[in-house]
Amino acid sequence: MISQRRLANQYVTITYDMMLKKNIIRCLLIVGLTIAAASADAQIQPGSIPQYIVHNRTVAAFPIVSNGKAATIVADPEDWKGVIRAANDLGDDIRKVTGILPAVVQSQTLSQGAILVGTIGKSRIIDKLIADGKINVSSVKGQWESFVIQTVGKNLVIAGSDKRGTIFGIYDVSEKIGVSPWYWWADAPVKKSSNLYVKSGKYIQGSPKVKYRGIFINDESPSFSGWANAKFGGINSKMYVHMFELLLRLKANLLWPAMWGNAFNEDDPMSPVLADEYGIVMGTSHHEPMMRAQKEYTKRKDEIGPWDYTTNAEKLQKFWYDGLERNKNFDNLITIGMRGDGDVPMGKGEDEANIKTLRSVVADQQDIIGKVYGKSPSLVPQAWAIFTEVQRYYDAGLKVPDDVTLLFCDNNWGYIRRIGPEKEKNRKGGLGLYYHIDMNGGPWSDRWINTTTLPKLHEQLNLAYQTGINREWIINVGDLKPKELPIDFIMHYAWNPDAIPASRISDYTINWAEGIFGKTHAQEIADIVAKYAKYNLWRKPEVQDPRLFSFVNYHEADRQFKLWSDLAAKAEAIEKQIPAEAKDAYYQLVLYPAKASAGVAEIYLDAGRNNLYARQGRVSANDYAKQARDLFELDQQLSNRYNDSIAGGKWKNMMLDVHIGYKQWSMPRQNQLPELKEVSPLASPAMGIAVEGSEQAWPGTEARAELPAFDVIGKQRYYIDVFNRGRGAFQFTASADQPWIKLTATKGTVEKEIRLYVDIDWKSIADGKVKGNVKIQQADTAITVAITAIKINLPHTGQPYFGGWGEFSIPAQKFSVNVPGRDAQWIPLPDLGRSVACMGISPVTAPSANAETAARLEYAIFLPDTGLVKVCLGILPTQDVNPQRGLRIAVSIDDQAPQILDARKGFHDEFREYTRASLAMSPGLKPLPPIGENYALVSRGKPRRDEVFDNLRWLDVKLDVNKAGMHKLKVFMIDPEVVLDNIVINPDDKYPSYFGAPANEHQ
Template sequence: MVSLLASINISAQVSLTGIQPYISYHKSKSDFKIADQGQTAQIVVSEHDYKGVIRAAHDLGDDVRKVTGMASPVMVQQSFKKGNIVIGTIGQSRIIDQLIADHVIDVSAIKDQWESYIIQAAGDKLIIAGSDKRGTIFGIYDVSEKIGVSPWYWWADVPAQKSKRLYVKAGKYVQQSPKVKYRGIFINDESPSFSGWSRKKFGGINSKMYVHMFELLLRLKANFLWPAMWGNAFNEDDPMSPVLADEYGIVMGSSHHEPMMRAHKEYTRRVKEVGPWDYTKNAKNLQKFWYEGLERNKSFDNLITVGMRGDGDVAMGKGDDEANMKTLHQVVADQQNIIAKVYHKPLSQVPQAWAIFTEVQRYYDAGFNVPDDVTLLFCDNNWGYIRRTGPEKEKNRKGGLGLYYHIDMNGGPWNDRWINTTTIPKLREQLNLAYQTGINREWIINVGDLKPKELPIDFILHYAWNPDAISANQTFDYTVNWAEGIFGKEHAREIADVVSKYAKYNLRRKPEVQDPNIFSFVNYHEAEREYALWEDLAVKAEALEKRLPIEARDAYYQLVLYPAKASAGVAQMYLNVGRNRLYAKQGRMSANDYAKKAHDLFDLDQKLSSRYNDSIAGGKWKNMMSDVHIGYRQWSMPDSNRLPEMKVVMPLAVPSIGIAVEGSTNAWPNGQNNAQLPTFDVLSKQSYYIDIFNRGEDTFEFTAKANQPWIKVSATKGTVHREMRLFVEMDWSALPVGENQGRIEIKQGNTIVPVSLTAIKSKLPDSEKPFYGGWGEFSIPAQKFSANIPGEHASWTVLPDLGRSVACMGSSNVNMPSEMPAKAPRLEYEVFLPVQGNAKICLGILPTQDVNPQRGLRIAVSIDGEEPVIIDARKGFHDEFQQYTPASLALSPGLKPLPPLGENYALVSRGKLRRNEVFDNLRWLDVDLNVKSAGRHTLKVFMIDPEVVLENIVINPDDRYPSYFGAAPVEHPAAKKK
């Protein structure tokens, strides 16, 4: 947990996980005993305290039972004695107030603060005192978690960590207020899985279900909820739901298109009575509808959504932004009048938010705004990249700035629903960008069905307590501690590795946008490497399950094994389909083998879902894994899982040779151009393959003969039944200097298939540092720089495990001002470029949105001492909801323009490597640089705007050998001059 506690006489600190060392399992002098020798401490809470505090106190009593086998009895009374756990809220509990008056406890550090608390242990008593209702509840649940009860004990069937002895170390522990005020989740896209599960388990999405969710949020130290709204109305479906939310201590809101605490379903149920959802024609009835909603909910703790969109999560009106903004001005003014009438207090004391979602971003960019006491709720692009950082002009806004963020999406640009595809490093990078730029009043996260998004939910809600507590270097540590809190220490690092990798591999290509043609089957062994990564992960996840105690396996299946193995199965299924299609085109009989593998994985997917729905936890999660996730052809969910189309290959009547070579999807003999292997060069010393396969029945003999002595083939003859792979290498000691041509002739009977090749040998470059380079395409991981030179206000810093590969490079200060290259932070890379003239440089950056239109999204690149070329990542940029025009990029009043960028300003081409930056989680920026001489050079990359995050560099992309990731990086060792 990201919050928690500091010992006496030490200023409040924040740990990585909240598992602080104030719980001991052996008594020391002055420690407080919770449990020992079959006895447990009695819990005392005032009858005058909040119902939610009293309820949570009973939870703590039962949590002691979960850990020790014996509950702590709870007494609701006004007195206590030695050995009691005393719980209460300042100003609400007479017991706590008396302890303050008697100077037994000092609460000056938390009094009148938001959601803060102290825990004080002194031999004869343990005191948990909160500054407000939720502060006390959070203090209670902090003790619960630290004694060994996971916040996920119910929602993921996590067993308590057992101990017969529990002590609290003597001292005073202080927790200051959270850095993000409102922190919560949005249950959305909840059909068929969440709704089907709720109906089966609880008879519907009702208060019986919601109390479990309220408790989870509080145990995670969250305080806010947007309830399920697909055909559901939180306040009307079960009137006890809002009552219990308030009793528990949860602030309720309604989604971005459901203003004034009215669910969309409430409108559709009475559409004949209310009339059209059109404020220009039906303002009076809509005002009445909103007034009644607020009047119904006014006694509860709410954060009210204001504004208006069209009926059912669409833009209002007929697409005329000017007309919509004029209407929206009146809507907000009238809504605030309603709020004032209902609440009878200043509007600044009634929490409100306006969601700048989808088309509403255009209104805001065009100058539309809402009153200063309303929180501006900025949004992401639906796939986890925020669309705006906190604007400078809004930094002093009374209502503050908030964020609506997706780790689940049903809609454009494409569905992302079934499984977790969001990594902790990505969350940390994007949420840090939001927080550091002032977005800290409200974070509401679209989590879909809640399951199976447990890990990112856990991280986000704890990170929101204090984003400064977790650096980019600590994201894996967080995951290890999360795993340790659930499964214990022994396997925590291995489990953290599995959950980190399955999400990361999903992020490379999310299941709903998988396609059989994404990864290359013939270039750089890309598909094989991808398949092997998933295979290794699935095997490791299965092996770990067998090493865990029986009581932990239900939790392990939900949190680790199912998402890892099912994700692997879907990814491998698509890879097998792709290989089937390629091999069928080539006439290989093994195409049928890959079709069978795909079918087997498709069947496995159903078995894995069935185990989740029917078997684990005694069938507790029936229907929860019901999302269709295979066979998407458009953004919306298909009606059923479907295998992509595959081909069946029928054998010829007689054995017949077929040849396929690395780097080509063709097969020979085909009567057209000859087979050609990719170029060999002395620097990389490549090995390429030739596949010999049988297009017919029975077997055949073959021979392979090279026409040059420096060509080495792994086999010169053999017998082929199905297929056989030969490897070709060069004897570089025997190869003449220069560009050499060679040929291998492969013969079966009277059929001869020639395979041509080119091998280049030249003097190797001298370099005092390791370098990248060679003939043709090569890539450089961003973190493999040879020098990192800081600028005036920031430096490039390594962001481990971010992006699709090992790490990315980002800014140490996301609030740094834009810099021209002369003063900008700079990365340098040693490269060998063997050819003079034009070199194409492709910078792979994360698909950061146009977060600050007033300045741009720029990076610069140069070779050696040449003038840097500045690239703006917005050129050619497409926002799913907004095409940026010169008018929308105009400077706001009072902001000074940047200095002229000069002549060397590059336009960004899409490039043949680029497919879809959102689906690929990478944006390619292309620039041509002039290489004045062949040899070793220094490539320089400059940080102009701090939001740009660099992942990869591909130099001289070879469109003859296209691939998803580009050529695999190969670092060449230093070769010092003699």
């Protein structure tokens, strides 16, 4: 390994030492459901999760399995088929855990010592228990998807308010005895036990807060389709039954099926039948109206005619009528509206004409719904997806009937485009959300691996939920794998968002890891899966570039490399300790995504260093080219292991997505290394010098070599690289002309390269600016490196403060004072954004404020000079969620008047522009202009840089500093959706970087 890699040990690992303020509302984590346990019908606070399954007999406990005998499971034969099927699953789950297979019988007779499962009003067994006063179901009867689990005499009763309520109750028992919802889809091991008991009591599950909760299988070729073809002979009912079961075990209820050349209802007519029997509500994607797949149209195109409602309305109406007639007896959530054929804008681009056409489309579709169902369309669940250009139509006044759910959307990369509009809060159909954790298209593809962190999901979904978007959440999950963790979180969070505050997301992840892998390594595994997604979100694999991170400023690339390599090493070390039965799950959920993500990031870092060193003429450039090629081969080996080896080849073809070498949004034909350069060494050794802060090399550069200024505030250590441009080795000497300049070495032998560090003896310097030189000499070649050091008296405040002579950062959560506003307060959002935490507003529904009444953060800073100081606020790239007022935040210094910054100033609708370009199959997409006047911090001239890809937006302001010394930098909430990630003072174009200069904290 080349020595520069070891330099990353300069990086100080981020520690999660943030103290939450006492005025934050503290809630308890809910990992499963909001289940209350109490005597009689009293319910305790949401968020308490009773583990009603125990493994040793307790007083009055019900034995599921005891002393080698299992309780019989009884279901009414007249109950829903899905309930009877789930009861059989429970029996098999008990077998998996204990080795004892219980009898599962269909009967309408009460049996002592049995598990009695059934639906209120559908099961005679349950109805008799109610009539006899044995159970009281008033808290769930007539509710949506609710259930009661109760020990009654010598029986255990699982009673649901409806079909899915009963099924959810059954699977709740399955999960608590030790069968993960991911036992099939991630090969999660089953927790073994010889005895299973239920503690005496009554456990009540209320209705979910989000009514429809589900996933959309999309962008499914080549991986998902290739896997399904290999394992099941196609994307058919044999495959879908596993997906239905997973959704039910996650207590989800909705599916948009795979649609890339697939037709759910026609490819296998048993698919919709089984979906209905299982209890899954079926829909179709945002651009496939009236339960018709696009493929159903394309294969009839000659018969139907053009997908143009202005010229072909009659035939399209019949097409829709026939599809709805076919599916009318199933449980559906019907997509209405219309886009162009193949998920493109309809019409010729004139919004006014398209709005007029869409009004006719929706009216005619509702007329068809009324005719097919023989009742008012208001009684049939429908949704209208306000996707891409449809957002413009909605904003321009296009309305749909009040009974239709308005399905708002994100920007394709996980930031919602609208909060729930006040004018729509009381609509009968409610508000929903179509959200991406996978994307194929504009602004860029994000398909291969999980790049969505749970803190980001929480921040955005909480914003949606708190503003009334709670009727339907449908999540584009791509191939489903490897998005297991975010899917798991979203489905649990949708059940009761209030039960998982931002402060407990880490606990959620630990509990998820423990539920699959046990307690021993749960915290370490949770750390790995949280970090690989976080690091990916800094820069997603498909938009990586060798030039993104600085190789010469702030050790940025070194720090990136160390973070990734440490994470991969940790994942590999834990794999050796994982039990054999959990290794397949560990590879899928932990090792592959962490190690493969690290490998891709390291490929680009190696390529970037190779390119820089080749320009400098370093012979070591070739080593980095080799390392990139080795990592490229490793990436293929990791994918091969996933596809061919784990779980006996069960997941063949699931990791076929191309993910290295994107040049445009669409997937390349094959993985391709970034450009690598080979250096031809000179015939004899030749010294070269490179210094921190510059990409130049000496000899060969006219400008003098100089290190960035040292100052007593930062007490920096800078490096000088002495490297070889030829074959063989050479000796060099290093000397300083001032006694206060300290070198880590004064001589050495260089075969490839050596890094010298320069420090300053601050006790030996007088106040002011001093200069000196370091001379590096090899034979007749000598290079002089200029040194500047600045010393001033620093204040001793007794409290932490930040400062620097040049550029420095302030992490958002490192405030000195947090002042609540009249209606809101700033709260930490742990692990959100680029660092330890962001600062967000609670509640997010607070009204906009002015500076006098606003919540305020204050940061203590030391500025050694006067004049205008540029301050950059790094905020999350929140979209234009409320166009009526803006996205504003204010900033001031000391007692000066606050300056309001609006993220919408020059706001660019990247969603519309990128979508138009991507759907036109543009050969490349141009980056967005930055918001604000400064672009130094985000490296002017770098490729494909914008707030979407960077997951950060910069707002700039110039503040007048009238005296040197200590100051208060104040940040005010104006609009509640703005989330503060980082603050950079004095951004320096001379030393650009991706993250900005590190923080200098003093006391």
